[in-house]
Amino acid sequence: MQKFADYIEEIEIDSLWGGKKHIRWELNRRVNILSGINGVGKSTILNKVVRVLSQGGEFPSHLLKGVRLRVNPEDARWIRYDIIRSFDRPLLNMESISKINLNLSTELDWQLFQLQRKYLDYQVNIGNRIIATLQSGAADAAEQAQRISHPKRLFQDIIDDLFTDTGKKIIRSENEIRFTQIGETLMPYQLSSGEKQMLVILLTVLVEDGQSYVLFMDEPEVSLHIEWQKRLIDLILDLNPNVQIILATHSPAVIMNGWMDSVTEVSDITDK
Incomplete structure (x- = not known):
C-alpha cells in the first residue's frame, strides 16, 4: 500500500552548478519562500526536486542522483504534489490541440x-x-x-x-x-x-x-496584480490548510501579508 508523506522536512542537493555548491534546506510545514537574485539557482533547486518525483509522486533515491528528501512521516515513499509555473507562452504543439477542436x-x-x-x-x-x-x-x-x-x-x-x-x-x-x-x-x-x-x-x-500535499510554485506572481500577489498565500491556505507551499519569487508583495519569516535566501542554504 502506498504511504504518502504529509510534507517535506528537508531538501538536500549535492553538486548544484556542476559540483560547486551543496544545498541543505530545512522546511516549514506550511510556507517556504525561496528568494535571491536572478541566476542564483531558485528555479534550478525547485526543478531538481520536482524531477526526483515520479509522475505518481514516488521518490526512490535512484531517480536522481544527488537529491535527497526527508519527509514526514519518515517512512513514506510517495508525495502528492503539483507544480505551478508562470509562463503564459504560446502552445508549441498547436496542430495536435486543433485536432480535438479546442480553442486553446x-x-x-x-x-x-x-x-x-x-x-x-x-x-x-x-x-x-x-x-x-x-x-x-x-x-x-x-x-x-x-x-x-x-x-x-x-x-x-x-x-x-x-x-x-x-x-x-x-x-x-x-x-x-x-x-x-x-x-x-x-x-x-x-x-x-x-x-x-x-x-x-x-x-x-x-x-x-x-489532502496533504506539496505545492511547488516558480514565480507565480508573473501577470498577477500586486493586490492579488499580497493575498496569494493566504487564499491558498484558506482553500486547503493541509498544503505545504514551496515557492520561488522575486516579488516583495508575495510576502507582505506576514510571511517575511518564511523567506529563505539561496545563499543561506548553500555550502560554498
Missing part, C-alpha cells in the same frame, strides 16, 4: 483545460460523499454535508471577489467553469493572463480535495 492558444489555456477535467471529477467525488452522508442517518448529517461542500463554495466566492472589478462571476449552475459578464458567457480561455494564472493556482489547490 497558450500553456495556461492547456492547463485550464486539464484542470476542468479534474474539476468535474472533484465534483463527482464530493457529490458522492454528500449523498452518502445524507443517507447515513447521522444526527448531524446536514452539517457534515455543508462541510464537504464548503471548499467548492469558498473557491467560487474567492474567484467572484477577485474578479469583481471586471464584473465577472462564476456560473454556479454549470458543471464546468464558465463566467458571466454583462450578460455574456465566457470560457476560462477568454480571461486575461493574470486571471488565468490565478484561476489555475486556486483550481489546482481546490481539486486536491483537502
Whole structure:
C-alpha cells in the first residue's frame, strides 16, 4: 500500500552548478519562500526536486542522483504534489490541440483545460460523499454535508471577489467553469493572463480535495496584480490548510501579508 508523506522536512542537493555548491534546506510545514537574485539557482533547486518525483509522486533515491528528501512521516515513499509555473507562452504543439477542436492558444489555456477535467471529477467525488452522508442517518448529517461542500463554495466566492472589478462571476449552475459578464458567457480561455494564472493556482489547490500535499510554485506572481500577489498565500491556505507551499519569487508583495519569516535566501542554504 502506498504511504504518502504529509510534507517535506528537508531538501538536500549535492553538486548544484556542476559540483560547486551543496544545498541543505530545512522546511516549514506550511510556507517556504525561496528568494535571491536572478541566476542564483531558485528555479534550478525547485526543478531538481520536482524531477526526483515520479509522475505518481514516488521518490526512490535512484531517480536522481544527488537529491535527497526527508519527509514526514519518515517512512513514506510517495508525495502528492503539483507544480505551478508562470509562463503564459504560446502552445508549441498547436496542430495536435486543433485536432480535438479546442480553442486553446497558450500553456495556461492547456492547463485550464486539464484542470476542468479534474474539476468535474472533484465534483463527482464530493457529490458522492454528500449523498452518502445524507443517507447515513447521522444526527448531524446536514452539517457534515455543508462541510464537504464548503471548499467548492469558498473557491467560487474567492474567484467572484477577485474578479469583481471586471464584473465577472462564476456560473454556479454549470458543471464546468464558465463566467458571466454583462450578460455574456465566457470560457476560462477568454480571461486575461493574470486571471488565468490565478484561476489555475486556486483550481489546482481546490481539486486536491483537502489532502496533504506539496505545492511547488516558480514565480507565480508573473501577470498577477500586486493586490492579488499580497493575498496569494493566504487564499491558498484558506482553500486547503493541509498544503505545504514551496515557492520561488522575486516579488516583495508575495510576502507582505506576514510571511517575511518564511523567506529563505539561496545563499543561506548553500555550502560554498
